[in-house]
Amino acid sequence: MTRNDRLLTVPEVLTELGGVSRRTFYRWRELGHAPKCVKLPNGELRIWRSDLAAWLESLREAA
Numbered sequence: 001m002t003r004n005d006r007l008l009t010v011p012e013v014l015t016e017l018g019g020v021s022r023r024t025f026y027r028w029r030e031l032g033h034a035p036k037c038v039k040l041p042n043g044e045l046r047i048w049r050s051d052l053a054a055w056l057e058s059l060r061e062a063a
Helices: 009-015 022-031 049-062
Strands: 005-007 045-048
Touching: 005 009, 005 049, 009 022, 009 045, 045 049
Parallel strands: none
Antiparallel strands: 005 045
């Protein structure tokens, strides 16, 4: 986590991923293929921008 790191909402992450559907994102989570998430007490998910970037980088290396 860096100083300007921030928590992203699921809709923000979906937008950054080019419009991936919410259903697809949650399916990736079920399969263990999504970026690390933080579950808030109200049940909502957040993703650190740095975790999203690291996850995307790991996909590039695997390609």
